[in-house]
Amino acid sequence: MGRDAKRAKQARRDKRRRKEDLGLDGVPPLFRAGFVRVAAAWDRAVEAGLMADGAETKYHFTPDGGVLSVAEGRSGQVLVNGERLTPSVAERLRREMPLLAGMISFYEDNQLAGRGLAGAPEDGVMPLAPPRGPDPMPALDEQALAEAQAATAVLVRQGKVAEPVGAMVIPAPRGIGVLFAVGGRDGELYVNGRALTGQWSEELRAKVPELSSDLDRLQAMRAEWLDSPPEDRTLALAGACTDPNCHTPH
Known part of the structure; x- marks a missing residue:
């Protein structure tokens, strides 16, 4: 067996071990339901050909039980919880998991820059940010x-x-x-x-x-x-921006 083949085999073994380490026995009860949903979503993504089996997967959790799992697809696009990270998916996830909104935006920015998972934090529970007031609204030209x-x-x-x-x-x-x-x-x-x-x-x-x-x-x-058939987009942008720099609706 050639050196490259041995390395590939070892990488598969290491990945299986990591998957076993992330098995339900090692997952606190608070996160188990979300973890099961995410694991099923990744299985579907592999079956659909969006990602390679055994691809690196990052797991981020919030103290309220939210689970955000991120991987890089075959085309280089970032996948989140088994879905392509399109703008609409990103906005939906920010609404569903506000404690991970910043993390979702991080991966969205990475995707736009072609950096994939580069610079992502380690797996684990993301700490709650300290309470803060709203950022001052910039002057409007x-x-x-x-x-x-x-x-x-x-x-x-x-x-x-x-x-x-x-x-x-x-x-x-x-x-x-x-x-x-x-x-x-x-x-x-x-x-x-x-x-x-x-x-x-x-x-x-x-x-x-x-x-x-x-x-x-x-x-x-x-x-x-x-990418979809033309339709009336009159109200499509209403509430679509979560950045405090946005004035919307207008």
Whole structure:
């Protein structure tokens, strides 16, 4: 048997041992139900071909019994609890497990940067964050907002966008520039009056570099929308941003 084959065999043995270490006998009762659900989800992901059997899996727990398990899929995409970490999945998980919202955002940012599981903390119970007040809301650039609203009003007159109820308004942290995002009747995502194509995204990134990560999230959301048949997205952005920097609904 060649050296590479021996290493692969040993890696499989080590992975089986790690799985045995994470068996229910070693899991506190508080986390067992969640652990069973996650294990079944990973089995389905393997059967569907999303991930390789024996892939590295991270487990994070919260004091209230929440279980977040993360792995890297065959395509390099981050998988969470057996699902692709799309923007809609990330938002749903943040609502379901608010104590792990920061961890979910960490993996989402890693995915956007192509880092997979790099830099992830060790498995285990995540400590509760100390209570803190809300972050101060950044100043809103009223002129930039008015320009974005005027551009969006053109879309309304063209029939592409309904009245911008539920628009996502994201001001730049230092108060210069704003992103005004709305869902279109045609299934498109419009930001500051134009469809968020790659070219328009780069132009906006140059104008408001502080909001580059927000543009990344909006681009990922648009890509997810375009994967499904067009539908009226008028209210799709309402409540879709959990960042305190968001003004939504508008």
